[in-house]
Amino acid sequence: MPENDIFKALADPTRRSIFEKLAAGSMHASALREGMDISQSAMSQHLAVLRNAGLVSEQRQGRFMHYEVDPDGLALIAGWLAKYRAYWPQRVDALKGLLKDMDQ
Numbered sequence: 001m002p003e004n005d006i007f008k009a010l011a012d013p014t015r016r017s018i019f020e021k022l023a024a025g026s027m028h029a030s031a032l033r034e035g036m037d038i039s040q041s042a043m044s045q046h047l048a049v050l051r052n053a054g055l056v057s058e059q060r061q062g063r064f065m066h067y068e069v070d071p072d073g074l075a076l077i078a079g080w081l082a083k084y085r086a087y088w089p090q091r092v093d094a095l096k097g098l099l100k101d102m103d104q
Contacts, residue, residue, distance in 0.1 A: 003076060005052065006053045008053070009049050009052075009055055010053075012046070014036070014038065014042075015049060018032055018050065019050060022067055026059075027067060029065065029067070053073065054076065055069065055073035056073070057070040
């Protein structure tokens with residue numbers, strides 16, 4: 001199931017940080033490593049996991065491989081979340097009602 005791959009990929013804080021950086025725009029691996037204490041090979045491994053989960057795509061530009069957020073991966077996350085969107089307003093309304101009853 002692709003959702004499992006996505007959540008496993010984002011479970012790692014380093015990969016979440018990389019993904020958040022890429023949300024700002026396309027970057028190459030060296031730029032992604034700035035401010036992070038990881039080796040080039042570790043960055044490559046993290047990017048491979050994100051790529052295999054469908055969250056990141058890559059494109060060669062000159063000597064560099066540029067990475068960016070893959071909109072298809074985001075669509076899978078949005079689809080998964082959509083299943084639960086209707087649940088929360090009902091639960092919050094029920095909680096408000098309960099709290100109102102408790103105040104009386």
